[in-house]
Amino acid sequence: MGWFLFIVLSLLAFHFPSEIYSLVPLCNHDDASALLSFKTSFSLEEHFFADGSCESYSAKTESWKNGTNCCLWEGVSCDTKSGHVIELDLWLQWPSSLSTFDLSYNNLLSLTSNDGGRYTFSDLEYLNLSSCNINTFPNFFSGLKILRSLDLSRNQIHGKIPKWFNRMGKDTLSSLDLSHNLLTSVKYLSLSWTNLGYIDLSFNMLEGDIPVLPFSIVFFSVSNNRLTGHISSAIFLDMQGDNFSGSIPKTYLEIETLETMNLNGVLDLGGNNMQDTFPIWLESLENLEVLVLRSNRFNGIVNCFKLNNSFPMLRVFDISNNNFSGKFPTTCIKNLKGMTVNVNNGLQYMKAEKHSSRYYDSVVVTIKGNTLELERILTTFITIDLSNNRFEGAIPTFIGELKSLKGLNLSHNRITGVIPQTVGSLNNLEWLDLSSNMLMGEIPNASTNLHFLSVLNLSQNQLVRMIPKGNQFDTFQSNSYQDNQGLCGWPLSKSCHMDKNQSTNSTTFEHNEQFGFGWKPIAIGYASGRVFGILLGYVIFFILKPEWSIRFLEGILNQRLSRKRRSRS
Template sequence: MVIGKLALFLLYAFLCQLVFSSSLPHLCPNDQALALLQFNHTFTINGFDASYRSYYPKTVKWNRSTDCCSWDGVLCDEMTGQVIELDLSSSQLRGKFHSNSSLFKLSNLKRLDLSDNDFFESLIPPKFGELSSLTHLDLSHSNFTGPIPAEISRLSKLHVLSIKSHSYELRFEPHNFELLLKNLTQLRELDLSFANISSTIPLNFSSYLTTLDLLNTQLYGILPEGVFHLSNLESLDLSENPQLTVRFPTTKWNSSASLMELYLRSVNATGRIPESFGYLTSLRTLRIASCNLSGSIPKPLWNLTNIEDLDLDDNHLEGPISDFFRFGKLWWLSLGNNNFDGQLEFLSFNRSWTQLGKLDFSSNFLTGPIPSNVSGMQNLYSLILSSNHLNGTIPSWIFSLPSLAGLHLNDNHFSGNIQEFKSKTLTRVSLKQNQLQGPSPKSLLNQRDLHYLVLSHNNLSGEIASTICNLKTLQVLDLGSTNLEGTIPLCLGEMSELMILDLSNNSLSGTINTTFSIGNELVVIKFDGNKLEGKVPQSLINCRYLEVLDLGTNKLSDIFPKWLGALPELQILNLRSNKFYGPIKDSRTDNLFAQIRVIDLSSNGFSGDLPERLFENFEAMKITSDNSGTREYVADIYENFYTSLIVTTKGLELELPRVLTTDIIIDLSRNRFEGHIPSIIGDLIGLRTLNLSHNVLEGDIPASLHQLYVLESLDLSSNKISGEIPQQLALLTSLEVLNLSHNHHVGCIPKGKQFDTFENSSYQGNDGLRGFPLSKDCGGDDGVPQTTTPVELDEEGGGDSPMISWQAVLMGYGCGLVIGLSIIYIMLSTQYPTWFSRMDVELEHKILTRMKRHKKRH
């Protein structure tokens, strides 16, 4: 009896223990905890910034005294205690990721997220392919680099794979992308944005795929139509692959019921938007900008009543703008740079757009006024109507929109005064290139959060109010060409956030007394086209980020401010049409003006020799880059603001609306420079324009100029340059304009290539020049000179010196040629050293010509 009760008790105790133990999770095994700690110890932690709540050091509290299953970012299996999930995203880990990392001991991992850390350009270890239980792997934005290992394609259970990169830091080896898609048949989400795939897109995709993101991956070829027929596809992004041709299905897509997001910006989808788009009834986001699309919007598209985000920018689409009011759920509408037309009157009765946040109709053909009464757009934060044909006054309701942050109405025909601003939210205002008039409204100068203020090319009046300096957050201030007068406010140099300061083409006077504070952010300063006097302020040396300094066309009087060359980023220096004077002394300081690309000192009073040592410092001019790649611009730092510059090139005064980094220009014309042209200029092989005209330069053209193989404009006119035009200049195949007029050149004009295109005006005022296109013949078809200008003896030789005739030269013709030339050389090398070398060349041409004629006759 006792034994029976004991047995029952033991059985009860065992069952209780079993139930109790099954209700508690197992503790993390020691080997798992050790692997995690070893992994963590290979990294340091970035400083914690509480303002970024999603970024925090999850591993900082890991320690042996607690169960690893309770550690932040760690999840264990409830039955075994094995680590099955590790989320260390945005954990501020820094350091090398080793190929034999202890992380790979966690063989039961199903989910692994290491995104948004800094692994110091480590390679992705192939051992990731050994974590065969993984269903989710995210290595994005963690500074991995190099090839994506083929071993990743072994993870056949993956549902989610994300290896987003930064600017092609990661790449696929040939055929590995195809192998990945072939093996990962369970994939639901694939994101390889900015990884360098450089491949066509294969046909085989997981049928479970819901998200495919291949943004900016250098794909090419034709997109298989099967991608549009993935029946579970919800989001497709193939944007920024300009070599990828996309042909939309003309019939119903298999994905039409599920597809909610379609991003195809900057692919080649030439043609019309097909009517099949009308089947995409679940579509919320449609962004097909910069795709070469044309024609009108197909009627079925208006049936997509769920559209919230529509971007058709930068195409060739056409039709009335009013049709778009049919989309009642829009919060983002961007139709810029197309051929849409019509008026904006539909805005006044489209009260359903209460949720609209962005409205961009810029660069179209819209006409008429902005409606005077519009209600309902209480959430509008960006209104962009620039570059159209809109007119009338700017209605006051715009300045009362409670959420408006960006207002861009530039390049239209608006007139009247600028209304008083009632908005407290405006940060960006651009009203340039209109017919607005009157003083700047005081309320505009009280917008304390304003970052961007562009009012240029209007008919404003009055002075620049010093209260403008109350705009402490201002980054761009453009008041150019607005008829302003008075002086420049002293406080402008103390605006610590200001990057662009443009006061050009006004009637500002006085001296530049502005003190530019230490640590300022200025990149562009344009004071050109005013009536400013005095010297260049020394405080400009505090503008360490300055790329453009334009003080041209003023009344400044100073010596050359060579100290500006110490500004490390300076690329454009324009001092043209002032009263600068004196010599530009050679610099013994290295790296002065090392980044300069455009230097214009024309129409001043500079004198003395050209600054040879300064030219040696122009390192940026010693590099060439072709125009076939991406076009880069100087001071291209702020969207919709372009730095313009007036230059003299190819015989014309032109305004460059934007300055390419390849626009390399030296203009020292209309001064009093003297001496020789330094041969060191031939080292500046990036030069596109060289203008040394209207000085008193002398000597020969250095033959080293033939090294300027991208030179497009060469102007040496109105100097005292002598000697022959170097034959090597015929190698300048990019030369479009040449002006050597009004000098003392002699001899034959080079033949061939560009020199066959220049007209008489390139050489007029050089009586000693012969050859095409001048009327004085220089040679036959074989290019051998037939006549030449008689050589004048040096007058310093005196009247008793015998005149040497061509007959004297020819006394050695025939068997005595060598003896005759030797006699002449001995005679002349002592008496006529200044002209003998030039005469020797002419003698050689003459003799060769006559020898050829003699040979033909016999």
């Protein structure tokens, strides 16, 4: 019986591999030769870690050997019918034990030569050469006629983009990533690809005008460059960190040419030198979810009055570090319907529907007092940042309706009035910064209902009386309340026992005022009544002189005279 099972298992062992390999197409001979020639231009180097240690890892190209089926090589995919190579992915395979991944130390592959004219991959559709230490554009790219996606990010490609680059995948290319290189010019980049939807040129040294974009564009990023000019049509715009100057023309986003996106719309113009008023026409973008105008020179008032439902999907509203002035932008914030509904969909990121595998937008925001760059935006990340402007007026009470708000920063403005009790309704709030304003009154006790609040800054205002106690308020330090001369209680060194009775009386008066019966109406009524009484007496006794008053006085005089006569007698 044992020998029988051994024979059966042996037959199965030889049978299944043959069945599996029969499903794999035989590689085209010309494509295999081209890949082997291509392999010779790579050199394997060691990987050095930050602690000085080094270790060698094998690249995918080590499985590329003459006499074997190239369709079984790592990083190579073939058409199941023709056997032609249609996809080439040389992204390095890292061991599962690697916990730290720092691209600045990875030099495993080096493309040392540019003798690529003999390489022919006529059927290649997807090419990923990210982080391969390439320093020039390989010439064989010009022969990639049906290429759909090209990723050359995080290399050392320098200089200008060559003229022949535009001939690559002219009718098919939809995704192009040249980010994190050393490119200096886009002069010959015409962007004439008819289906191009994703372009990432960020983190280079590009200068000159921004290239004219096709109407098919969905994502365009040129952040951290030195470009100038303006863009005619795009949905996802990321120009953070450019030396972009001037105003935003309405053609920057032509409403009639915008493609409607169901999941995301991001407009990030942060960190430039733009000088303009608030672009009110942006409120027409119904699907805009992220609006970042931070760190520019925008000025004037901020109003949203053209539409009744402005920015209904907005989740990030950041116009900090500008020169905006005037009243608190109530008309804009009251329409932020996307912030009024609690979002509980787990760790999901904002992304474009058509390019979900490629798009992870990044924005620079201030979180809990620290300026950070978010490489991916959680759908639950909902914030308002109006800090470092010159807004005036009171915080509106409807701010408490923004239930899903995670962060609120109104610091360094000229906001007056009191902190509304409705702030206590922001159940998801994690950081609140109202510092460096002119707020008065007490800290509302309802604020202790903010169970997720981890950062609070109310410093440099005119707040008074006892600091509320309980829940998160027991964890905040004195720097959250400093430079408020009227505040007392823990964690401040100033005790509140001297003001306890005053605080109790004040609370009673405030309670009565809610029902219209406080001390102010009483004082006003008393003063008015006294003045009215004096005037009425003067009119009656000295002007009208009625008969009954004369008889009354004569009677009093007669009584006094009679008393004197009796006393004399």
